[in-house]
Amino acid sequence: MIFRVSSTALLLFSTSLAALAAENGPITSITLSSGGLAEVVRKADIDSSGLINMTVPLDQVNDVLKSIVVFDEAGVVEGITLPGPSPLAETFKNLPFSKEDLQSPAQLLSKLQGTGVRLDRAGSDVEGLVLGVSVRDRGDQGQVAVVSVLSQGRIVGVELEPDTEITFLDADIQNQVAKALSAVGNGKADGARNVALKVAGEGAREVAVSYVVPTPIWKTAYRVVTMADDTARLQAWAVLENASGEDWENVTVTLSSGAPVTLKQRLHDLYWRERREVPVDVSAGYVPRADSGAQASLDGFGIEEVRNRATGLARLAAPVAEAAPAPMAYNVASANVGEASEGAVTASFTLPWPVDLERGQTLSAPIVDRVVSAETVSVFQPESGLEHPIAAILIKNETDTSLPKGILTVYDEREGYVGDAQINGMPSGESRLASFATDKKVRVKQTAFPDNRISEVKVADGVLTATIRQRASVAYVIQGAPDADRTVVVEHPKRPGWEFSSPQHLDDTATHHRLKIEVAEGATETVTALSERTLNETYRLVSTGAEELLSLSTRTPEPEVAEKLKELAGLQSEIARVERRIRQLQAGKDEEMADQQRHRANLAALQPGADLYKRAALKLSESETRIEAIDTDISDLKTRQAEIRQTLGDAIRAF
Missing domain, CATH: 2.60.40 (Immunoglobulin-like)
Structure with missing residues (x-):
């Protein structure tokens, strides 16, 4: 089946593909931040229309929109244009058909009811307006789509076979279908956006463009060789990756340390302000409620201190290999390091040579090479639970810039490798302990x-x-x-x-x-x-227990005060004994009263004068006697308790 559109639409389609194929200018410099971002500076050509065209990966568009700047003394930046986040959806928003309708001529024609078409098949053609599409069952030959066309007052059915040619007679419909097909074609490779910067100025020229995009953080690996005079050779090497998606050729690379605040925002997405929906009033208006009668009166009824201390020194302990001294000293070769500078909040290290690095490759290059003060010590940390201290180097940063945190490999100038450590960020002039091994000899x-x-x-x-x-x-x-x-x-x-x-x-x-x-x-x-x-x-003192008072008496430095506290402790102890005895007697009284209830129940069930009745009456009398004795003892104890409390109060007042 042949599907025809106008040659003008095809020309527009090829032009849009050419625009997306525009190449970016070469990268001239990259600054890698410890915050996981890279500042990319590249050359860019402004064409005669004042545009800088760049192809930006879709996952970097938000960051480019956030950060892009143009370095141009001869022009003025006027703005940036690029396709939206969903150009395909925007293309079909106002079209009478969907992306899925383009899969089948029959499905597309069913959505274009009333459109003028010419259908050519087997040497005959029919022109007219599309009425609709139906399906005809041809038995063993299956089914075929049939388009109904109103042609010169007649309704003609044309089967849509593979050799049927369809020509849209309406130029607008031709353009709409061509635009939709172009958008679908572009959407198949929807991994980038063509960004066009409009710059007004003196015509075509070369400028510089800078923007910030995500990148893997660069790492620092230190080598230190300890020497006998409390110094050490300190080298810092940076490890970085080219994850930009393009090769670096003759690029100036700068490494920036510090703790930058890094943010992102989805600037390329579409956001719509939410509006409150006011409902259409379809009610019948106010309707008085039905009376339910008077209501009865209802009067009278009712209706965590956490303590968190961070460990300041990281430790990585490994046993020292007790090997024989090396026959020669470790004379480490000098490293070719570039310029280092200290800013207000960051330190920067620029590699001294232009970098050529293919995409996906890793580079490790030295950024520091200095002899610094470094005293070897044994550090004992009580909370470790170990009886041996940790061998460490007390390193002083005697460079002019802050050094970033990283892993550190320790060599001795006579013994060679002795261990690894990790070291935190170190401003210029400060010292850090780098622990690298267990000192088992101490x-x-x-x-x-x-x-x-x-x-x-x-x-x-x-x-x-x-x-x-x-x-x-x-x-x-x-x-x-x-x-x-x-x-x-x-x-x-x-x-x-x-x-x-x-x-x-x-x-x-x-x-x-x-x-x-x-x-x-x-x-x-x-x-x-x-x-x-x-x-x-x-x-x-009136409520402090005897044991606590005795403890205070043993800790006080004044003998007279100690004696008074012991006296109070004795009184409190006696009060406690009396209270304990009162509780015991009260428990005994409760038991006797429970027995009395049982005896009274027995008397009520027996015949007066019977032997069992007399026996129960005797037990009840004896229980009464015991209760009276208990009450007497409790009364005496309470009197004694009051006397002791009075003595305690007098002693406290005279303290």
């Missing part, structure tokens, strides 16, 4: 000595206020290595609100106090850490 034992002594006691209006000096003393006994001196750093956990002191205090991190001591070969040294604080505790 042992540390810690012992705590808590002390909660009362320094002062005051009593007013029956309330005792104790000023308590809490002390937490810890001794770290360090057994040094048998074959070499060690510098040991103890990271003692901070206690918020406590004052800290130690003769070996070095400095503080956000979560720890650092203590430093030199331990000679085979020697044993002790590091002490003292944390202190003062707090007040209050006790209502």
Whole structure:
């Protein structure tokens, strides 16, 4: 079956394909951010109509719309145009047929009722207006679609066979069908958008265009070689990928560290303001409700402190291989590093050579090569539960720029590889501990000595206020290595609100106090850490128990106060004994009263004068006697309780 459209529509279709095929200018520089974005700068040609044409992957359109800028001293940017997010849907929105209707001539003609067509088949043709399409059953030959056409006052049915030619006589319908087919063809490769920047100015010329798009974050891998004079050779290498979808040729690459705020927004999507729908009033108007009668009166009826401390130093401990010293020193070759600069919030490293990197490839290049101060120490971390400290390097950033966080490989200039570590971001002039191995030749034992002594006691209006000096003393006994001196750093956990002191205090991190001591070969040294604080505790003496009063008496520094507290403890203890005895007697009385109920029930069921009646009456009398004795004892105890409470009150007032 032949489907004909006008030659003008085909020309428009080929022109749109040519526009989408426009090539972008070459990339000249890329700045990779640690925030996962890349600033791309590329050359661009402005044609005679003042347009810069670029093909942008669909997943980058939102970021390009957000960030694109043009560097041009001779022109003025007027705007950007590009196909919408759903050009295919927009194309069919106002057409009398859908994308699915283009699958079949019969289906398309059924939607174009009243359209003028010419149908040519087997040397005969029919011109007229489409009435509709039906299906004719041809028995064993299956079914065939039949289009009904109103031609010169007659209704003619034409079977739509493969050799039937259909020509639309209406130029508008021809253009609509051609436009729809073009949109469908473009939609099959709907992975990019042709972006056209309108720039007014001095005609055709070359400019630069910059925009920001997502990219894999670049990583940092450090190499450090420790040397004998408390220095180390520090090299930083950047690892990056070309995930731009196009090859880099002679591109200037800059790496930017820091913590940028990165946002995205779907600027290319369509958003419609929601409007409140006002319903059409179809009600019958007000209708008075039916009376249900008077209602009866209803008067009288009714109707979590979390504590979260972050660990400041990351650790990656691995055992040190006890290998023989290498026969030669590790003389690391110098690295070709480019320019480094420090900005207000970022540090930038520009590679010193233009980069050629095919799409999908990875590049690792040095960005720092310096000899810096680096002291090898053994770091003991009590919360680890280990008896051995961790070998670490205290590295100082003596470069002019901040160094990003990354993984670090540690070499010794004589022994070679000794371990790995991870290191956090390090501003210029600051130091970081990089822990890389367990120092099994050194042992540390810690012992705590808590002390909660009362320094002062005051009593007013029956309330005792104790000023308590809490002390937490810890001794770290360090057994040094048998074959070499060690510098040991103890990271003692901070206690918020406590004052800290130690003769070996070095400095503080956000979560720890650092203590430093030199331990000679085979020697044993002790590091002490003292944390202190003062707090007040209050006790209502009339309600404080005997055990707590005795505890206070042992902790108070004043003997006279201790004796008074012991006296109060004795009185409280006696009151407790009396109360306990009263409860026991009351429980016995309750049992006797339960027995009385049973005896009275027996008397009611027996014949007066009978032996069983007399026996039950006797038991009831004996129970009454016991209850009277219990009541007497309880009364005496309550009297005693009142006397003791009076004595306690007098003692408290005289405290």
